[in-house]
Amino acid sequence: MDLFLQQTVNAFALGGTYALLALGLAMVFSTMGLINFAHGELMTIAGYILMACGLAGVPFAFSILLAIAAAVLAAIVMERIAFRPVRNASGATMLVTSFAVSMILQVLFQNFISARSQAVLVPEILSESVRFGGLVIGVNKIAAIVTTIVMLIFLDRFMKHHRIGIAMRAAAEDFSVARLMGIRANTVIAGAFALSGFLAGVAAVLWVSQRASVDPLMGFTPVLKAFIAAILGGLGSLRGAVAGGFLLGFIEIYLAAYLPSGMQEFRDPIALCLVVLVLIFRPNGLIPSPALKAEKV
């Protein structure tokens, strides 16, 4: 029983991180229909800021703020330079643009920083663990769970009560009508990117503090997981992204924990089969976006 609880805590921590990542993708998708594969590079940028701050001796708490700020800024700049010119182009054009941005950034990191992983100094406290009865819970797990909860509450309030949040929801539902009501497209889209950068920055801090290093290709895995989670939850739906993130985390951890050792090699394919199984019964995801008027033949 203890073992099961322990694995459940692990699943919550991993699922929470996936949820933050998927939310970042969903945020941009819901407003402009773009799946931003350069989302992972926002994390890499935040990671490099953490690395630089560690070398410069900046206190970790302060470097977290700087790293998140850098991710937000990078997201806004990315939108302005790369995505605004193709805003009215087809979804495929935007998708390819996001791949291009991602690759360009990776090569820049490789050539101007280093092709090799760079160490990030992470406070020792994050490697320690706390005992609750029979449970041993890593401090970084607690940090991940608490951060996820705080972020979800913040986002919920922001989208419900803040002017830009409401505008973003309106735009997600019907962009043309929202514009007719006087909502500025640039503000909404820039806002969505800024928020996705914010989420990427927070997720990057959690991600990097676990692996203690940053490399040019770091963004690939998280963006892939986020993409799967977002599809699983229902593309464009924010609640769906959270649900998808948690479900993916649970699937991965329970498979790693309970699959017999001879089967462990096939863990990832089995996890993806389960995702496909969910999608067979709920083709638009767990919590489909109300704006999704997809009619499938």
Added chain:
Amino acid sequence: MNKLLISTLLASAMAFPAAAETLRVGVATAQTGALAPFDTPVIDGIHIAVDEINEAGGIDGKIKIELLEKDVRSDAAQTSIATQELVDEGVSVIVLPCDADPALAAIGVVTEAQIPAISTCASSPTLPQIGGDYMFANFPGDNVQATVSAKWAYDEGHRSAYIIYSPDTQYTTMPLYFAEVFEKLGGKMLGEDTHTIGQQDFSAIATRIAALDPQPDVIMTSTYEPDFPSMLKALRAAGVESQIIGSDGIDSPTTFSLGAVAEGLVFTTAGHPTEGSPLEAFNKTFEEVNGKAPETVFNAVGYDLIKVIEAAVIAADGSTDAQTLRDAIANLENVQGATSMITYKGTDGMPLREVSLIRVKDGGRELIGQPTPDASLIPEPRVQ
């Protein structure tokens, strides 16, 4: 008549490539992509060696080395294309990427052209085995490294072990060699786990290992960055206190900056800069050239590679003919590289090199030893 004259001249010019004054070395390695973290430091080392030799007048004071470099983007197909281009440009030796898979993609081309190829730092003993006569490696084999660490663990009194490996590449299956040697010595394997390369979360595996009773004395893995720090932290956070053994992939600054979790960690690698050693001298040169200390032993491994080629040219009496050089490389003995003495004679292309056993102590490296393993203990190469 003119045409005949020109073509005869061209043909004879090709038959005597530049009167053997330069050795053309083709370098088809990954400057970008997933293998770049390993290939780029090797190339830095190669440049240092080539500049050093050329400044001294060339190999044996007369043959300059000319490098023809191509980026293969860590892609197997691109490696094969780049290799073909280099063959067409008439190189005498080809340097291939660090990983066995892209290196093998070029094997058809180099075998056909009968040009010797050396992988920058692939350590899988299966590479020259599959690659055939023209394929050479430039790193202590996985099976040799695993033998060194298993023997050490057993001699330290550890009797039970657990391995975590990834079937994704040849290199990350090194723990299977470890298990084989450890059992041969009389140790007991308590189990194994697999992971995928790039896996971020090891908490499920760590929780399962922490629940084992009794706990394994040793946990061996050849996982490297970024997965390794994550794995190590997860194991320690779950309360696992076993001795952890790694391999050359974690010989990187990150490992030494992890703090308390990495203390006592032991790993095998290609060299250690003891006082007065060639590696110490190389590191000094590297710092003079690049303005910063080397981040990894792979820099020195690149220097070794050129030293091997230099030795082969000298052994072939200054010949730059590809076939002659292949035979010369295959018969090299005790070439002094930056990291170790290197011998190819009597092997299938996987060189005999020293393995250094390092322990992380107070965030620095401590040399445990540079043992030569008992040949009867070394497992046969296996294709995973």
